[in-house]
Amino acid sequence: MPTYNLKVNGESHTVDVAEDTPILWVLRDHLNLVGTKFGCGIGQCGACTIHLDGDATRGCLLQVSQVGDQSITTIEGLSEDGSHPVQQAWKEIDVPQCGYCQAGQMMTASSFLSKNPSPTNEEIRQAMHGNICRCASYNRIEKAVATAADKLS
Amino acid sequence: MENTSSLSFSRRSFLKTSTLAGGGMLIGFNLFNSCSPEAKVPVDLADLNYNDFNAFIKIADNGAVTIFSPNPEIGQGVKTAMPMIIAEELDVAWENVLVAQGVLDTKNYTRQVAGGSQSIRQGWDALRQTGATARQMLVNAAAAKWGVDPSECTTEEGVIKNANGETLGYGEVVKEAALLEVPENVTLKEPGDFKIIGGDITNVDIDKIVTGKPLYGMDFKREGMVYASVLRPPAFGNKLVDFDDSAVKAIPGIIDVVRFDNKIAVLAGSTWEAMRGKKALKAKWEEETKAESTEDHDRILTGLLDGNKFETMRADGNVKKAFREADQVLERTYESPFLPHNCMEPMNFFAHVTTNKIELIGPIQTPAGTANRVARKLGRNIEEVTLEMTRMGGGFGRRLYGDFVLEAAEISHLAKKPVKVVYSREDDMSAGIYRPAIKYRISAAIKDGEITGYHLKEAAINSNMYGLIPNFFPAGAISNYQVDVAKYDSNITIGAWRAPYTNFLAFSEQSFFDELADVLKKDRVQLRLDLLQNVKGTTDDRIQYSPERMEGVIKLAAEKSGWGKQSDGVYQGFSAYYCHNTHVSEVADVVIERGRPVVKKITCAVDCGIVINKLGAINQIQGGAIDGVGHAMFSNFSFKDGVPSANNFQNYRLIRMMETPKVEVHFIENELSPTGLGEPALPPAGAAVANAIFAATGQRVVKQPFIENMDLKTVKKEVIG
Numbered sequence: 086m087p088t089y090n091l092k093v094n095g096e097s098h099t100v101d102v103a104e105d106t107p108i109l110w111v112l113r114d115h116l117n118l119v120g121t122k123f124g125c126g127i128g129q130c131g132a133c134t135i136h137l138d139g140d141a142t143r144g145c146l147l148q149v150s151q152v153g154d155q156s157i158t159t160i161e162g163l164s165e166d167g168s169h170p171v172q173q174a175w176k177e178i179d180v181p182q183c184g185y186c187q188a189g190q191m192m193t194a195s196s197f198l199s200k201n202p203s204p205t206n207e208e209i210r211q212a213m214h215g216n217i218c219r220c221a222s223y224n225r226i227e228k229a230v231a232t233a234a235d236k237l238s
Numbered sequence: 239m240e241n242t243s244s245l246s247f248s249r250r251s252f253l254k255t256s257t258l259a260g261g262g263m264l265i266g267f268n269l270f271n272s273c274s275p276e277a278k279v280p281v282d283l284a285d286l287n288y289n290d291f292n293a294f295i296k297i298a299d300n301g302a303v304t305i306f307s308p309n310p311e312i313g314q315g316v317k318t319a320m321p322m323i324i325a326e327e328l329d330v331a332w333e334n335v336l337v338a339q340g341v342l343d344t345k346n347y348t349r350q351v352a353g354g355s356q357s358i359r360q361g362w363d364a365l366r367q368t369g370a371t372a373r374q375m376l377v378n379a380a381a382a383k384w385g386v387d388p389s390e391c392t393t394e395e396g397v398i399k400n401a402n403g404e405t406l407g408y409g410e411v412v413k414e415a416a417l418l419e420v421p422e423n424v425t426l427k428e429p430g431d432f433k434i435i436g437g438d439i440t441n442v443d444i445d446k447i448v449t450g451k452p453l454y455g456m457d458f459k460r461e462g463m464v465y466a467s468v469l470r471p472p473a474f475g476n477k478l479v480d481f482d483d484s485a486v487k488a489i490p491g492i493i494d495v496v497r498f499d500n501k502i503a504v505l506a507g508s509t510w511e512a513m514r515g516k517k518a519l520k521a522k523w524e525e526e527t528k529a530e531s532t533e534d535h536d537r538i539l540t541g542l543l544d545g546n547k548f549e550t551m552r553a554d555g556n557v558k559k560a561f562r563e564a565d566q567v568l569e570r571t572y573e574s575p576f577l578p579h580n581c582m583e584p585m586n587f588f589a590h591v592t593t594n595k596i597e598l599i600g601p602i603q604t605p606a607g608t609a610n611r612v613a614r615k616l617g618r619n620i621e622e623v624t625l626e627m628t629r630m631g632g633g634f635g636r637r638l639y640g641d642f643v644l645e646a647a648e649i650s651h652l653a654k655k656p657v658k659v660v661y662s663r664e665d666d667m668s669a670g671i672y673r674p675a676i677k678y679r680i681s682a683a684i685k686d687g688e689i690t691g692y693h694l695k696e697a698a699i700n701s702n703m704y705g706l707i708p709n710f711f712p713a714g715a716i717s718n719y720q721v722d723v724a725k726y727d728s729n730i731t732i733g734a735w736r737a738p739y740t741n742f743l744a745f746s747e748q749s750f751f752d753e754l755a756d757v758l759k760k761d762r763v764q765l766r767l768d769l770l771q772n773v774k775g776t777t778d779d780r781i782q783y784s785p786e787r788m789e790g791v792i793k794l795a796a797e798k799s800g801w802g803k804q805s806d807g808v809y810q811g812f813s814a815y816y817c818h819n820t821h822v823s824e825v826a827d828v829v830i831e832r833g834r835p836v837v838k839k840i841t842c843a844v845d846c847g848i849v850i851n852k853l854g855a856i857n858q859i860q861g862g863a864i865d866g867v868g869h870a871m872f873s874n875f876s877f878k879d880g881v882p883s884a885n886n887f888q889n890y891r892l893i894r895m896m897e898t899p900k901v902e903v904h905f906i907e908n909e910l911s912p913t914g915l916g917e918p919a920l921p922p923a924g925a926a927v928a929n930a931i932f933a934a935t936g937q938r939v940v941k942q943p944f945i946e947n948m949d950l951k952t953v954k955k956e957v958i959g
């Protein structure tokens with residue numbers, strides 16, 4: 086199997102996996118970074134959202150061979166100690182119910198806010214529309230994104 | 239425990255303390271034995287060992303408190319709320335409490351179930367007694383040290399104080415306390431003195447969740463573990479004839495292919511390899527039982543409603559006579575599809591079966607029952623089985639069924655390896671245990687402007703409404719009242735789905751009352767209040783709901799939603815329902831945007847007694863209400879020749895952010911014992927929305943999902959509210 090050099094959360098890793106392996110499974114099964122979640126595998130739910138050079142990207146659709154030297158950030162790398170404003174806001178608002186979707190929600194939110202630091206509520210709702218929360222903690226997700234925006238500005 | 243008999247409620251019988259080897263005190267208690275006055279406990283208390291307890295408090299020498307929460311956490315918040323109750327009566331500062339999921343195996347733990355919104359309701363007394371007893375023992379130890387009477391001592395946040403102003407921390411007396419008799423009579427706090435209960439406590443796992451630490455079954459790993467992807471029958475009723483795995487075995491990374499039951503498992507070193515391997519399997523299936531389709535079910539269920547093969551669940555007065563003598567009869571049929579649970583975390587489980595041990599780890603709502611099933615299936619002794627629960631990425635009823643645990647155990651047994659079974663979303667949606675398709679037909683007899691008869695008929699796939707539901711509203715409110723049920727046996731697997739039966743029954747009934755109000759020319763809220771008057775002071779102890787508490791939530795929802803005073807372009811729908819021991823009333827605000835109904839807001843009024851954790855409770859109510867709106871509006875699931883119509887989110891619609899209403903939550907404030915919140919906010923939501931849609935468009939939607947069963951062409955108005 087081919088080997089790939091990956092830059093994940095500022096560290097280099099070499100993995101030996103089939104070229105069509107989605108980065109989601111490389112992270113989870115090979116690099117032990119299980120914060121990135123599997124929800125659908127077809128780009129519909131957003132549970133697997135990571136940043137690829139800062140852009141929110143679906144980890145289940147991105148094959149390891151497509152990454153090249155772009156750098157990957159996962160929830161573990163957003164900040165290790167939970168100090169990123171988005172993580173802070175998530176704690177403050179107590180967003181999670183089961184919590185399973187929340188890593189993906191936070192990765193979508195943090196990438197969105199880095200591009201639009203003072204969004205309107207409508208923009209927040211549009212930006213978060215691609216992430217499913219089966220527990221429907223949507224009201225709090227919306228509020229937490231707004232709270233994180235306040236912290237960032 | 240062989241030597242058992244019935245004893246009355248006794249603190250001693252469910253509590254035991256001991257000193258810990260490493261210092262400190264351990265208090266074991268049995269949450270479930272203590273729930274009912276008829277609980278079975280051993281006669282000889284000395285016989286008790288820690289295997290009889292299912293929850294523990296540990297107080298260390300330094301005063302640190304660890305509370306092991308016994309019940310499965312599926313996102314309903316009990317891992318936070320149950321320890322809060324103990325900490326309150328123990329009188330410690332919440333910041334100094336560490337909460338851990340009980341170390342779980344079937345030998346030490348029984349009856350740990352997350353289901354029916356019952357954890358808090360059934361745990362309330364026991365949790366309080368436990369905390370208060372531990373506190374009293376610490377006080378007794380301190381009093382003995384000081385040579386004063388315990389009644390002269392007070393506690394505050396883990397510190398004991400006497401009349402002379404001397405203080406001792408819990409940690410300083412814990413060694414002595416552990417050796418004392420368990421006191422028989424302890425005083426519980428007055429609700430007015432609660433400091434933790436009723437507060438806003440953040441989810442105890444929040445730090446791990448926001449930093450992506452391993453928490454869920456999906457995240458569990460063990461050295462040497464292999465991943466299994468399972469090929470199951472493509473259609474209900476199919477049987478495996480033969481399979482060809484030559485293409486699978488040619489793929490690098492594949493470890494084994496195992497046939498078991500009616501399925502084939504592909505084992506690999508990683509999830510992706512296992513999933514890819516499964517796709518390369520070629521299997522031959524044949525029809526063992528007839529493949530069924532939703533079209534047939536529709537015909538069959540309607541036939542049942544038209545027929546006379548019913549079982550009567552409750553009959554008051556003389557319904558036949560009431561209808562014969564009626565001036566007017568209103569009759570409607572309501573229809574709902576099957577629904578998959580779609581927990582965000584797909585089904586998965588770890589099993590390691592060896593010659594002397596069966597180790598099971600993962601997300602399950604019914605650990606004890608499942609461990610037993612595994613033992614039976616493999617012909618092993620239950621003593622050999624251990625089971626640990628992980629945090630669950632949703633339950634909604636799906637994880638009550640341990641089918642995936644049995645699969646993992648069987649594969650591990652056959653492959654002789656530690657195995658984790660992982661479902662893809664497609665597996666999860668198409669090997670489901672679905673909310674059954676149901677039809678309700680409701681008729682009301684009207685005479686002289688009054689409802690004189692009410693007849694509810696249920697036709698369902700495989701299973702009917704259970705025990706107490708026929709005694710919910712409007713039982714007792716209408717003198718001639720009858721509930722009849724019929725079912726059709728299908729080969730499609732069905733089961734509990736968040737608020738079983740009531741999740742759709744509430745929609746039917748509360749839509750029907752909305753229409754009845756029009757027929758009777760009464761205000762919708764007033765009609766419900768009038769009916770509740772008839773139940774007040776009832777001597778019928780089968781009646782489950784409280785007319786006073788129902789009236790309370792109805793009035794609060796009407797007040798907070800501005801019922802009858804909405805602004806132009808906003809249309810409201812009303813609904814109220816009792817289930818899972820909690821009363822909830824909801825008002826939906828709907829506007830028409832681009833020719834479609836859009837739910838803008840849901841106002842909820844809730845009576846769940848004392849609210850343990852406001853922060854968690856609001857999250858549950860908001861989630862339940864939005865879940866109810868989402869499934870009623872958008873979600874559809876059917877079968878064609880035994881094959882599900884949807885298998886992933888590209889063809890199964892769940893509510894998303896932009897369709898989500900704001901949910902405002904108001905609690906009735908009282909000091910009654912707390913009841914659960916995981917389910918009761920869901921059932922009323924559908925009717926609140928349907929009734930608002932009627933107000934906005936004049937269309938009565940009687941079939942879910944609304945968006946597919948409305949005539950959208952005639953919705954002309956575009957009014958932005």
Ligand code: FES
Pocket residue numbers: 122123124125126127128129130131132133134143144145146
């Ligand atoms: S798992 Fe990638 S979008 Fe759902």
Ligand code: FES
Pocket residue numbers: 181182183184185186187217218219220221222313582631632
């Ligand atoms: S919190 Fe459970 S899926 Fe979002």
